[in-house]
Amino acid sequence: MTVTGTAATAAPERGTRTLAPGPHRRRVRLNHYTIAPLVLIAANVVLFALFFVWPAVIGFGYSFTDYTGVGDPTFIGGQNYVELVGDPSFYAALLRTLLFTVMVVPLSFVVSLFIANLMVSDYAKGKPVARVIFFLPWLVSPIITGVVWRWLFGENFGLVNFVIESLGGKAVPWQSNANLSLMVVVFAATWAGMAFSMLLFIAAIKNVPTSYYEAASLDGAGPVRLFFSITLPNIAPTSFIVVLLTTIGTMKEYALFVSLNNGGPGTENNLLVQYIYQTGFQRGQIGYASAASFVLMIILMAIALIQLAVNKKAGSR
Numbered sequence: 001m002t003v004t005g006t007a008a009t010a011a012p013e014r015g016t017r018t019l020a021p022g023p024h025r026r027r028v029r030l031n032h033y034t035i036a037p038l039v040l041i042a043a044n045v046v047l048f049a050l051f052f053v054w055p056a057v058i059g060f061g062y063s064f065t066d067y068t069g070v071g072d073p074t075f076i077g078g079q080n081y082v083e084l085v086g087d088p089s090f091y092a093a094l095l096r097t098l099l100f101t102v103m104v105v106p107l108s109f110v111v112s113l114f115i116a117n118l119m120v121s122d123y124a125k126g127k128p129v130a131r132v133i134f135f136l137p138w139l140v141s142p143i144i145t146g147v148v149w150r151w152l153f154g155e156n157f158g159l160v161n162f163v164i165e166s167l168g169g170k171a172v173p174w175q176s177n178a179n180l181s182l183m184v185v186v187f188a189a190t191w192a193g194m195a196f197s198m199l200l201f202i203a204a205i206k207n208v209p210t211s212y213y214e215a216a217s218l219d220g221a222g223p224v225r226l227f228f229s230i231t232l233p234n235i236a237p238t239s240f241i242v243v244l245l246t247t248i249g250t251m252k253e254y255a256l257f258v259s260l261n262n263g264g265p266g267t268e269n270n271l272l273v274q275y276i277y278q279t280g281f282q283r284g285q286i287g288y289a290s291a292a293s294f295v296l297m298i299i300l301m302a303i304a305l306i307q308l309a310v311n312k313k314a315g316s317r
Contacts, residue, residue, distance in 0.1 A: 076287070175265065
């Protein structure tokens, strides 16, 4: 018995889904939950490419030329990099930058972590007000920070020397002595940068489960043992971020040095960024300064990769 007419093509039951012929393709519907992040990300990508990537590409091209800021650049190959290798002023600025970084990073780490522990302590009083006070240096411009510390440690008009002389002492050559001048900048940089690191440490310490501390306290562990056995291991990722950001920021420091001692006395405390600025904008050697800036970028990338490798190796143990 054959079925003819419309009986042969019975309508599908209600609620079933018919597939179109050909391969089935999943359609992704865009709504405001997916469009908004894409728009925000696109805006940041455009800004990053416009103000960072494109200038970096231009600077990399200038590093192979003798561009002076006037006229057309002439391609000279790797001559700028060859001259940079034999430049004693470049090495002096690089060594001073590394010394400054080695002094600032550990000091800033210890101070910010110490203050963060005080801010989360149950025995500390007035913590909201203290957090605002400790965070104020982060809101102050590096130029203002340099001017304030220069007023404090000026040789002829500084507050510190005024107090020392009032107590019968002798004025300290804070500005004319290269090592003392560098120490002042180290303390100023630590004071200015500890606020951000402190906030990161506070958030990390608060995320450590309290049950760890309670169990260790029941076993008789004291505050020092709790800190080194529980707090430090659990905030290791944050510690890595703090060290990495502080290292990169310190090696690129410029405004604080210029406003505090301008690399003095003389050029004894010139950092690498100051050397690049003076070479490119004061001497008009844009191509040579571009080569120096790319060497600095390679150094920063190497430091970041080394820290990443050390952190990954420590985390795998």
